[in-house]
Amino acid sequence: MMIRRKTVIGLLSCALAFCALAGPVWAADEGAGEKHPSAENPLSVDPDLAIFTAVVFLVLLTVLWKFAWGPICVALDAREKGIADNIKAAENAGDDARKLIAQYDEKLSGAADEIRELLEEARRDAEHTKGQIVAEAKHNADQEWRRVQRQIDTATAQALKQLAETSADMAIDLAGRVVQAKLNKDDHAALIQQAISKFVSSSPSEN
Amino acid sequence: MAKSGEKHDHGEHDDAAAEGHGAHDPFDAGHLIGHVKDATYFEVPRMLSGGTGKLVIPQIRNSLEPIATISVGFKPVDDMIEPFEGKITKFMVLEVVAATLVAFVFIRLAGQMKGGERPRGRVWNLLEALLVFIRDEVARPCIGEHEAKKFLPLIWTIFFFVLGCNLLGLVPWLGSPTGALATTGTLALITFLCVIGAGMAKMGPVGFWFAQVPSMELPLPLAIVLKPMIFAIEVMGLFIKHFVLAMRLLANMTAGHLVLAVLLAFIAASWQSMAVWGVAPASILGATAFSMLELFVAFLQAYIFAFLTALFIGMAVHPH
Known part of the structure; x- marks a missing residue:
């Protein structure tokens, strides 16, 4: 702010000094002698200046055309072409990028399908395996069941056979005793009791 | 000497x-x-x-x-x-100064641009902005994309030469060569010759003059009467508008400098009295403010001269 104020004061001082110097020049200015009628006419035409202007302008035009405007036009055109090329290249790169994105999107959606398929397959495999295991387990269980059943049947058959044999032996034995001795009522009961207890003690198994 | x-x-x-x-x-x-x-x-x-x-x-x-x-x-x-x-004369010297400055600045710029580098710095950017503005906003819209290329150097030269001459008028003790009818008239004459030349090159020496009459569906008797009159008016208009081109620039620059002269004349008028100490600062402030306007006018008039040159050339190569 201080600098700006100083600048303004400096400029005003310079302007004041200029006017102070120019003032006397102005005041001293005075027309003299016979003048051409055009001297004070702002629309007067000075052929000297007109010819000189034409020469200066045409020389300037020629010099600039050759050394400035030509190279500048070429440079501007080249830069514009460069910018246009860059924009085109950027557009192409953009298109390529968009295509790549589309491809990746496609791949991504394909990968999702693949994952879904894999999961489905895994699920199917798991289901299959599960079914297989269950079937196998069921099969094993059936086999075990049948084996146990067979063992039970065998044991039952053996028990029945043994029971039959034991019953026959006891019947024979009882019949022998009946035959050998006359039994009273108490003896009879004691014999039956004895036979039953024997039968119980000689039962084949509890299973 | x-x-x-x-x-x-x-x-x-x-x-x-x-x-x-x-x-x-x-x-x-x-x-x-x-x-x-x-x-x-x-x-x-x-x-x-x-x-x-x-x-x-x-x-x-x-x-x-x-x-x-x-x-x-x-x-x-x-x-x-x-x-x-x-x-x-003074204006001759100043024209040479303006032309030398313009040539120096733009030949240097051309050297910088040759390398194909991007513009660096304020001056380079400013000059390129002006060049591109004249090309894109003046030459191309007025003359047409294709033909503008041929006339662009002329329009650039006119703009910067007129601008240089206008701006020299803002330097103390110098003057504005565009404040003389000889200068503006010569520039307008060069424009006129370019317009005629461009028109004749495009449509032939006779075709250009015939093209001055707009095509109208008129009955033959009426056309015989009206068309020569329209031709005369159009040709007069061609001369007048180039004369006005010269007068416009001259009037603007002369008027501005006259106003500045009047403002400073107050100092001369009050020089021998104590009033000068009050008048001088007021005159200086007024002259400073008006110089700001003159700076704007310098650019504006250079733009208008270049724009009208482009417009007249465009009208000559694309009649009606």
């Missing part, structure tokens, strides 16, 4: 005249115009010019006699045409 500037009779004054210090009216129209007009000397502070207040330009000729007097046989016009004297 002899210093014969004092001997020329237009817009300059004998040292003897200095004896009448303060004797004339600073607001005299002729006197004010004398300060704005071309001369064979630069007005400088007395302390820089050995007390004369003038820096006389060395002349080639040491003679009062005109080389030739141009007359068209019509006194009002003859009175406007100064004799051809082969003199060197």
Whole structure:
């Protein structure tokens, strides 16, 4: 702010000094002698200046055309072409990028399908395996069941056979005793009791 | 070379005249115009010019006699045409300065741009912005994309030469060469010749003049009467609009400098009284503010001159 104020004061001082110097020049200015009628006419035409202007302008035009405007036009055109090329290249790169994105999107959606398929397959495999295991387990269980059943049947058959044999032996034995001795009522009961207890003690198994 | 500037009779004054210090009216129209007009000397502070207040330009000729007097046989016009004297004037020097500056700046810019680098720095960007503005906003819309290329160097040169001449008028003790009808008229004449040349090159020497009449579906008897009249009006218009091109620039630059001269003349008028201490700062402030406007006008008028040049060329190569 201080600098700006100083600048303004400096400029005003310079302007004041200029006017102070120019003032006397102005005041001293005075027309003299016979003048051409055009001297004070702002629309007067000075052929000297007109010819000189034409020469200066045409020389300037020629010099600039050759050394400035030509190279500048070429440079501007080249830069514009460069910018246009860059924009085109950027557009192409953009298109390529968009295509790549589309491809990746496609791949991504394909990968999702693949994952879904894999999961489905895994699920199917798991289901299959599960079914297989269950079937196998069921099969094993059936086999075990049948084996146990067979063992039970065998044991039952053996028990029945043994029971039959034991019953026959006891019947024979009882019949022998009946035959050998006359039994009273108490003896009879004691014999039956004895036979039953024997039968119980000689039962084949509890299973 | 002899210093014969004092001997020329237009817009300059004998040292003897200095004896009448303060004797004339600073607001005299002729006197004010004398300060704005071309001369064979630069007005400088007395302390820089050995007390004369003038820096006389060395002349080639040491003679009062005109080389030739141009007359068209019509006194009002003859009175406007100064004799051809082969003199060197302030505006000639300033035109050379403006042309040299423009050439220096743009040849240097062309060298910088040759490398194909991007613009660096304020000056380079500013100049390129101006060049591209003239090309994209003036030449191409007015002349057409394809044809603008051929006329762009002319329009660039006109714009920067006029701008340079206008801006020199804002430098103290110098002047604006575009404040002379000889300068603006010559530039307008060059534009006119380019317009005619461009039109004839495009449509042929006869076709260009025929193209001045707009195509109208008129009955034959009416066309025989009207078309020559329209042709005359259009051709007159062609001349008038180029004359106005010169007058517009001249009027703007001269008027601005006259206003500045009047503002500063207040200082001269009050020089011998104490009032100068009040008048001078007010005049300086007024002149400073008006110089800002002049700076804008300098650019605006250069733009208008270049724009109208492009427009006239465009009208010549694309009639109606």
